[in-house]
Amino acid sequence: MASEKIVELNMGPQHPSTHGVLRLMLKIKGDTIMDSTAHIGYLHRCIEKLHEKRHYMWCIPLTNRMDYVAALHSEHLFVQAVEKLMNIEPSERSQYVRVILLELQRIASHLVAIGSYGLDLGQMTTWFWCFKEREIILTLMEEVTGGRLFHNEVRLGGLKNDLPKGWTEKCLSMLTYLDKKWKDYGKFIENELFFKRTKGIGVVSKKDAMDWGMHGPSLRGSGWNLDVRRYAPYSVYDKLDFDVPVKDEGDSLARYRVRWEEVVQSIRIVRQAIKNLPQGPTEGLRSLYFTKPVTPGEVYVINEQAKGEAGVYLVSDGTSKPYRAKYKTPSFCNTALLPKIIVGHKIADIVAIIGSLDPVFGEVDR
């Protein structure tokens, strides 16, 4: 029977909507997918091996380039691990400034995620509008740290440079502008055709989500109320009140909605952080240890990155170079379960599911 023939289709590493270099080998019958395997490693840059060859200070550019859409998050993760190892408490003001910059970076990362989600489904305008708003945030971050994508801002126990004068007013005006705009974009994106393409697509049940190791907004889209900033608070997140958006349907629309609401929550956090921003030094140790030895031992720290819960298991043997740094990144776990969700859907749905999981392949391949 002709229709029984299983065709093997290869969505190669260069494909407009795989968010990077993922290669999916699909076995399709007609338009539905019977079985699929994911091949990764097309962006494996040996980051963990290079950690062992560099002083602690030089590892920051490596951690930045893992999740290059929200670079400050992994940088903050690595420095927090060293601070925990050395038992150094960063100054109060620097923790607030770090939270401000982290939440701005989370908004920028969600803008990229939602923008390219619209582009995958055929709605080009959302992509351009989201990138337009993201440029404003990048210029704001550039005024503080000097870099658009990668900042090298977090130092051991403090920051490289403090917020310039008048920056907070600029940031507040940007937030009011973004708050209003974000409501309009939400109405523009969620039209009837968008629902047809995302509602009920790529449903992951609550039990499967935890078993298969889903992370971040995708996990919260399946009903789990898990946010590292709540269940393992770090920095000053316990002093800030924000609520964690959770949806129960577990389909692509729920994951999109969680991401959409997280932007609103991040705006709230930045406003609170700016309001009660304490005065004080943010110097900290001007530079992470160049050649001074770090106390031997091992430490495990988890942070709520834009894509989900990320952790670093840092082993130091007392020299000035890390002995072993293992990064558990959320996109790695989200991509692992991609072949399991896709089975049974149409080819056009792969795009919707990949977009809703929002993997970044610098983080997947490390």
Place this chain on the structure above:
Amino acid sequence: MINELMNIVIDQVMLLLNLPIFLRDYLVVIGYGVFASLVVGAVAYGGAYVERKLIARIQSRYGPQHPGPAGILINLADFVKLISKEDIVPDGADSVSFRWAPIAMATILFFTIMLLPFGKDLFAVDQSFSLLLPVALLSLLPVAILLIGWASNSKYTYLGALRSAVMSMSYEIPLLLSVVGLVILTGTLNIVTMAEIQDRGLWFVLLQPIGLLVFVISMIATAERIPFDMPFAESELVAGWKTEYSGVRYALTFLVEYGLVLVTSVIVVFLFFGGWSGPTSLPNLPFKIPSEAWLFFKVGIFVMAYIVMRASFPRLRADQLLNLCWKYLIPLGVLNIGIAVVERMVLWV
């Protein structure tokens, strides 16, 4: 006004080459054909330019600015580049059908353009079935696309072509149902007489709103524009059935895409918005407005609608269009025929 010009030119040519008399009608047809394709070529060029600028403006950016004063020559640059590009025929492809299929699509498109009138008495051929022929020819395009999909010997083009074939099966029936509704109302199959009826009395959009809805949706599917963009879905199937084309043949598919947008909007304007009917002389306007101006004004509105739709809607899945057509459009079409019968009895008796 264009008619007199056309007749003068043809008489000169007849005298120059002292051709026998019976060849005159063929010359008229060829003359109008050349004129129509020139007009459509210019409007398609303008449409492509307006599309890039309008979509850029919707997406809050400038769009092409540099080639030419305001980016006017951007499409000429595209055309020149595509012509001067290397024309790859993949070795696995069936070269004959791979080479000739886009040319076949272009001829189908220009054949339909020949049949459409462009003004009050500006038409190449006044046949009694001139409404049926364009619709039938437009449904030939998916056959050519299927040929391309198979000939390019790549899985993506094959999938894109299959989607196009499946789609064409689903949107042809509601298309014809809405046309049947109109035919019942007017009694003729001739576009020109339909336009004259609308010129005198009501526009059919007021009489047949459901017919308009069904017709517009299936027209968008014929032109493969954004909500029903599955065969060329560049985010899923890399580039659908156009994946293997480069150079001149890709330029042809580019031209067919914009030509389809234009042809479909001309047909919709003729059937529902009264062709060239419009007040010929506004009170404080010195000169008389030619009927062609009204036609192109309405067609322009429709092309703008296509562009705005492309900027604001995501793409549907192929099977969602199928059950849209089978479950909703066909019953609506039948209901529309019922309304047309009732209106026919009530209004024209």
Place this chain on the structure above:
Amino acid sequence: MIQNLSIAKDVVEELKEKFGDVIQSEGDVAVVNEDFIAKVCKYLKNEKGFDHLSNLSAVDLIKQNMMCVVYHLWSTEKKQLIILKAFLPRDPTDKHVCHEDDVCDGVQRLPSISKIYPAADWHEREAFDLFGIIFEGHPNMKRLLLKEDWIGHPLRKDDESGVPAYQIDWKLAMMRSNDKFVLNMGSINQKLEKMKEEKEDGK
């Protein structure tokens, strides 16, 4: 404030009673004999509610000549973390032999927990790919990040597949050069072949 993840010390004690001397506790870390890791994980997941596998990492302790696999398990209700460690004998010359269908046998063996925590599937493949640790019972024990025909496991401490020639530690390279010493970088291979000829001529 510095994040302090509350370690479930009481659960470590319970494990010791239940599994006896298989489990030693080193500080607040439970060191598990490598053959019982699957049983312990199943017990933790089903009875103790540690349903979230936070991290599975491999560390190459070349000084103690041991390979260590570290499991961080997180329980979402009790908001507690438990760290399991399994120490494996280290295979000095990553001599494990991979048959055609990539089934490898070697010294660094460990029961796989991908049946209990499906999330560990790719973590274990990555540990195999970069360290050469073989997880028995894993459905698809193949390389994940590197090319299929890559020789050697790059994240091991003594693997110099990526080091440019002028940084290589020649004593170690010479010590290993008598047996099969294959590296992937062209520049290093020529250098080593030259060293070998000099060695043969010198003899």
Place this chain on the structure above:
Amino acid sequence: MIVVGQLEKLIKNLTGNLANWGRSWSFWPLTFGTACCAIEMMAMASPRNDAERHGILFFASTPRHADVVIVAGTINEKMKPRLRRLYEQMPDPKWVVAMGACEIGGGPFWNGYNVEKGIDGFLPVDIYVPGCPPRPENLLEALIQLQKLIKKDSMARYKSGNPHL
């Protein structure tokens, strides 16, 4: 005979310039990006520094429709054969832009075991854009320079088949 020679030179000159003019203004890069530089390439196409003003339209999702491949992001040994095949699938007048330090010399990952140190080993690169990642304005400036190069391009370059003529 001289007239014919002149006429032929004029026509060749005219068509050559017209072709180069068309190629430079309608400049479709292949949507190929692996890592962080791809985000800055997208930022170049975003409304703030809109690349479409110069005719650079990110429309070509297949190598067949692309004129230039902007290699944005680290290329490692697993990606190298794919990139080489993509380059070969592109129709002939094609250019390569090496964007970012990873393409020029391995970038911050130069001593990684898996990373390709610079793509000019297996691709004829026309324009190098330094920076890690280069700002969108840098990339746009580089593409404009490449467009100027194309305007002065000589047709002989393609007949000889050696892109480095």
